[in-house]
Amino acid sequence: MSTRIRIGGFQIGPLEEEEMLEKLGEQNYDDLDIVVFPERFIVDTFHEFPQSRASKMLSGISKGRILVAGSVLEKTDKGIFNRSYVFMNGKIIGFQDKIVPFDRERGWVEKGRIINIFRTPVITFSVPICYDIDFPFYAKISALKGATLLINPSLIRKDFHQEWHLYIQSRALENRISVISVNSNNANFEGDSIFVDTYEENNGVRVLKLEALNMDKFTCEYSDGNVDKKREQRKIEDPGYYSFPSKEIIYE
Numbered sequence: 001m002s003t004r005i006r007i008g009g010f011q012i013g014p015l016e017e018e019e020m021l022e023k024l025g026e027q028n029y030d031d032l033d034i035v036v037f038p039e040r041f042i043v044d045t046f047h048e049f050p051q052s053r054a055s056k057m058l059s060g061i062s063k064g065r066i067l068v069a070g071s072v073l074e075k076t077d078k079g080i081f082n083r084s085y086v087f088m089n090g091k092i093i094g095f096q097d098k099i100v101p102f103d104r105e106r107g108w109v110e111k112g113r114i115i116n117i118f119r120t121p122v123i124t125f126s127v128p129i130c131y132d133i134d135f136p137f138y139a140k141i142s143a144l145k146g147a148t149l150l151i152n153p154s155l156i157r158k159d160f161h162q163e164w165h166l167y168i169q170s171r172a173l174e175n176r177i178s179v180i181s182v183n184s185n186n187a188n189f190e191g192d193s194i195f196v197d198t199y200e201e202n203n204g205v206r207v208l209k210l211e212a213l214n215m216d217k218f219t220c221e222y223s224d225g226n227v228d229k230k231r232e233q234r235k236i237e238d239p240g241y242y243s244f245p246s247k248e249i250i251y252e
Helices: 017-025 053-061 130-134 136-144 158-175 228-237
Strands: 004-010 034-036 066-068 072-076 079-088 091-097 115-119 124-126 149-153 178-182 194-201 204-211 217-223 246-250
Touching: 004 178, 017 053, 034 149, 053 079, 053 091, 091 115, 115 136, 124 136, 130 136, 130 149, 130 158, 136 149, 136 158, 136 228, 149 158, 158 178, 158 194, 158 204, 158 228, 194 217, 194 228
Parallel strands: 004 034, 034 066, 115 246, 124 149, 149 178
Antiparallel strands: 004 217, 066 079, 072 079, 079 091, 115 124, 178 194, 194 204
């Protein structure tokens, strides 16, 4: 039986924590299985994000669903990380550190070392953060480890939307998977989040694209559809060698 999952991307931020808490409280999450926020949707640098007021509110929002909390900067004893926390049913179930810091982050944001694969009863997914999606290794390793959806919190300037959308479509088509990328909607970034699904037609694979434009909230529907065999076939056909470490996080 086909699995259908309703995903909501919220094009909000970047805002300071207090203002973001107010914004989060104004949203409606009732019809969603997965909630996604943009990269660095809260601009504060946290020392212990799980103990923050934002984390407590996000825990509440995640009851009955999965929530990918965009990303935040978190200072640890190993340095500052651009980190995306993943919540499910009111609890933090893990996090992903950005692996490839963008130009302005290099030298002060630490690199993540592991691709985490979140294997839940609902879906198996990974969380490349913004610039991570530009490189084929992340999506390929995720697909090889069983991910059928990439959730990509992003922060993309309005003058690079065309290139960004090409990356999202390429990662989906290369791996026969679905990708959602969620951007902030303000004067510098102007939203335009994108969801790309893949499906089989006439013994080939096509992409189906949905763009959010400037909506504060956009919804899309993931379905495991008819592309499963093509996804497995692609894993066998691809001659590439991918050795980046990964870790499966399994939740019952």
